[in-house]
Amino acid sequence: MKSDQEFIEGIYKKAELYRAMEEQEGQVWNKRNRNTAQRRRYLKTAGLVAAGVMLGAVLVYTKEIRLNQSIPEATPDVGLVNYRMERGIEGQNQEKILVLGSITEVYEKDGAVIIEIFVEKSEDSKAVGEKIILTVPSTSLEELKLSKDQEIVTALSIDPENGNYEVENWKSDIYLSNGDTSEKGLYESWSGEIIEEIIEKN
Amino acid sequence: MFLIIENNVNLDWEAYQRFLNGDQKAFEELVIKYKDGLILFINRYVNNMHTAEDFAQDAFVEILIHRERYQPSVSFKTYLYTIGRNKAVDYIRKNSRVVYIEDYPDSEQEEYSLEEKVLKEEDKRMLYEEIKRLKKEYQIAIMLIDLEGMSYREAAGILKKSENQVKILIYRARKSLEKALRKGEKSKT
Numbered sequence: 001m002k003s004d005q006e007f008i009e010g011i012y013k014k015a016e017l018y019r020a021m022e023e024q025e026g027q028v029w030n031k032r033n034r035n036t037a038q039r040r041r042y043l044k045t046a047g048l049v050a051a052g053v054m055l056g057a058v059l060v061y062t063k064e065i066r067l068n069q070s071i072p073e074a075t076p077d078v079g080l081v082n083y084r085m086e087r088g089i090e091g092q093n094q095e096k097i098l099v100l101g102s103i104t105e106v107y108e109k110d111g112a113v114i115i116e117i118f119v120e121k122s123e124d125s126k127a128v129g130e131k132i133i134l135t136v137p138s139t140s141l142e143e144l145k146l147s148k149d150q151e152i153v154t155a156l157s158i159d160p161e162n163g164n165y166e167v168e169n170w171k172s173d174i175y176l177s178n179g180d181t182s183e184k185g186l187y188e189s190w191s192g193e194i195i196e197e198i199i200e201k202n
Numbered sequence: 203m204f205l206i207i208e209n210n211v212n213l214d215w216e217a218y219q220r221f222l223n224g225d226q227k228a229f230e231e232l233v234i235k236y237k238d239g240l241i242l243f244i245n246r247y248v249n250n251m252h253t254a255e256d257f258a259q260d261a262f263v264e265i266l267i268h269r270e271r272y273q274p275s276v277s278f279k280t281y282l283y284t285i286g287r288n289k290a291v292d293y294i295r296k297n298s299r300v301v302y303i304e305d306y307p308d309s310e311q312e313e314y315s316l317e318e319k320v321l322k323e324e325d326k327r328m329l330y331e332e333i334k335r336l337k338k339e340y341q342i343a344i345m346l347i348d349l350e351g352m353s354y355r356e357a358a359g360i361l362k363k364s365e366n367q368v369k370i371l372i373y374r375a376r377k378s379l380e381k382a383l384r385k386g387e388k389s390k391t
Contacts, residue, residue: 001251004234007259011233014263102377120370129369149377 096155096173097123099165100197104131106146112137113144117152127165136170144170151177153187153195214278222269233262236279239350240286246341247290257293261285280356283346287360332382340375347372 002010098121105116113136119127134154136144146152153175156165167173175187175195188194214235220228237258245254264285265272272281333344346357347368358368 001255004237007237007255008230008233010259011262011266014259015266018263018267118373120373129366129373 096157096168097165098153098195099123099127099132099156100151100153101132103146103148103150103152106141106144106148108141113139113141113146115146115152117154132165134165134167136167136174139170144174146174146176151187153197210277215274218272218274218278229266232278236282237262240282243283243342243345243350244286244290246338246345247287248293253293254290257289258286260289276359277356279350280352280359283360329379332379332386335382336375336378339371340378343368343371343375344379348376 099117099119100121101117101119103115104118105114107114115134115136117132117134119130119132122128134156154165154167155173155175157168158164159166171190172193173189175189175193177187186194186196214232217228217231221232240258240261241251241254244257245251248254248257261282265282272278276284330349333341333349336344342361343357346352346360347354352360354365354368354372357372358365361368361371363371
């Protein structure tokens with residue numbers, strides 16, 4: 001490891017070298033840049049081609065934006081850019097919102113199970129980075145087999161009256177982690193349906 | 203805590219203004235203040251202290267040459283770490299076939315002595331050892347937010363992620379660290 005002084009001297013040396021290289025590149029550029037009519041013609045043609053390509057790209061891009069905008073909330077920002085969830089069974093839970101998170105607390109209260117989830121992803125982007133509390137009526141912890149720190153995916157419907165998330169049927173709407181969810185995870189519900197979490201690497 | 207950070211930002215900006223006015227010593231003050239932390243930060247990406255030191259130097263070279271580019275809308279530290287990160291990420295992309303199995307022994311030793319310098323308290327140092335065993339992105343998140351004391355916003359700027367993404371990343375990282383620490387405690391007893 002270099003001392004502070006050596007480190008600083010190294011910076012100055014590198015900076016000098018960098019400037020010298022830039023200067024040299026500039027000289028080469030000037031030399032090359034002696035304009036000739038032929039060169040101008042070439043540049044003009046190249047410019048027109050480039051403009052054409054850019055115009056094409058802009059048109060395609062605009063079209064793509066329009067297409068994306070026409071899909072209502074189909075690809076919401078779910079927190080991580082390279083993340084998406086795919087449902088294993090087509091046509092299932094289409095009206096429900098998938099929420100992925102880890103259980104911070106789970107306990108029984110008045111014949112129901114209360115689950116507190118720290119939301120890491122959700123299809124509607126709501127509550128990401130926050131806690132949500134779900135009530136699962138008429139069941140017990142023993143039956144649900146849930147515990148703190150478990151990764152969980154829930155297919156939630158939204159209560160039209162207060163806008164809160166709710167679990168309609170825990171057997172089909174609660175999916176538990178099956179493997180390492182930090183890389184690629186499978187989540188399975190009690191009724192045997194499987195959904196997959198896919199994280200695309202950068 | 204907030205006031206201390208704010209003061210630090212102001213002091214850095216004052217030093218940077220002196221540097222802009224031609225005071226080379228002011229630049230060197232900033233180099234000495236941030237170089238060790240920056241090397242450790244880059245090392246989390248490249249896993250080699252010599253390479254990390256080289257990139258840290260390059261980051262300062264960039265600041266020296268393009269001094270007018272820095273705007274105080276972000277702290278100098280955030281700006282510097284962003285340049286450092288970009289250099290490390292470029293290097294990893296270009297050398298994606300290189301797989302580091304272990305650091306060279308001298309590199310490890312150097313890292314340890316630099317840790318001693320940067321992380322003065324024993325507890326922090328022990329924690330750092332545990333952090334090094336986590337996934338790379340977790341290491342970096344914890345390093346920036348918990349060890350360097352950066353805000354979610356600052357870390358998000360450096361890591362090119364949204365604040366929400368950083369929140370989730372640090373949540374998962376801390377959880378992972380907690381698990382590792384618990385496991386370590388169990389194996390001791």
